[in-house]
Amino acid sequence: xxQVKVVFFASLKESLGVSEAFIELDGLTSIxxxxxxxxxxxxxxxxxxxxxxxxxxxxxxARDSSKVDPDTVKEIAFFPPVTGG
Amino acid sequence: xxIQVQEADFCVQxxxxxxxxxxxxxxxxxxxxxxxxxxGQNSSDSIDDxxxxxxxxxxxxxxxxxxxxxxxxxxxxxxxEVCVVHRFGKLALNDQIVFVGVSAAHRAEAFLACDFIxxxxxxxxxxxxxxxxxxxxxxxxxxxxxSFSLKRWRES
Numbered sequence: 001x002x003q004v005k006v007v008f009f010a011s012l013k014e015s016l017g018v019s020e021a022f023i024e025l026d027g028l029t030s031i032x033x034x035x036x037x038x039x040x041x042x043x044x045x046x047x048x049x050x051x052x053x054x055x056x057x058x059x060x061x062a063r064d065s066s067k068v069d070p071d072t073v074k075e076i077a078f079f080p081p082v083t084g085g
Numbered sequence: 086x087x088i089q090v091q092e093a094d095f096c097v098q099x100x101x102x103x104x105x106x107x108x109x110x111x112x113x114x115x116x117x118x119x120x121x122x123x124x125g126q127n128s129s130d131s132i133d134d135x136x137x138x139x140x141x142x143x144x145x146x147x148x149x150x151x152x153x154x155x156x157x158x159x160x161x162x163x164x165x166e167v168c169v170v171h172r173f174g175k176l177a178l179n180d181q182i183v184f185v186g187v188s189a190a191h192r193a194e195a196f197l198a199c200d201f202i203x204x205x206x207x208x209x210x211x212x213x214x215x216x217x218x219x220x221x222x223x224x225x226x227x228x229x230x231x232s233f234s235l236k237r238w239r240e241s
Contacts (some may be wrong), residue, residue: 010141010213011224058148082228084212085118085183
């Protein structure tokens with residue numbers, strides 16, 4: 001088992017009420033499976049499943065089907081669509 | 086390649102000077118984005134002294150995104166220098182928020198690359214705007230038109 005850090009940003013961070021979480025992963029795990037783990041561990045997980053929520057694995061945009069290797073991945077992030085510029 | 090993600094304002098003239106490549110730059114295209122109001126769109130009576138924006142970003146990912154976008158631009162056009170500066174933190178209406186500058190031998194690639202980088206930055210760089218007025222705060226929502234803007238580059 002390896003621990004991976006999960007961070008949240010902007011409106012998602014506010015609606016979840018937390019800026020980060022740590023999850024234990026055992027081998028390759030998809031983003032979808034990680035969301036289910038967070039669904040069980042966060043007090044108010046519903047905003048994580050709202051339409052348009054995006055994610056990244058070590059700064060690279062990822063999909064629900066993307067796999068996380070807990071031995072090499074440092075950080076997963078979830079956030080709403082970006083609005084810079 | 087110059088990438089700066091910073092809280093402080095930037096000086097367009099000094100960034101322009103950095104884009105000049107001696108004897109080789111024939112064209113420099115520059116875009117500067119300013120903070121405008123979102124709530125109340127075009128309604129001047131909604132402006133008040135409390136009106137401001139808070140720009141949140143994802144340190145590390147932001148720089149990573151911008152480098153990828155510039156790498157992509159460099160693979161599409163022969164560019165001499167590219168500079169992107171994006172601010173975060175508290176900003177007021179009319180403040181400078183983003184700078185994109187491209188130096189090339191000819192204007193066509195300078196214009197195209199500048200346009201391309203801004204389109205990708207709007208949809209792929211990890212920044213989020215929160216607008217505050219006297220009536221409260223809200224997160225600015227992404228525009229559908231921004232994702233449409235990306236399609237033209239994928240089709241070209």
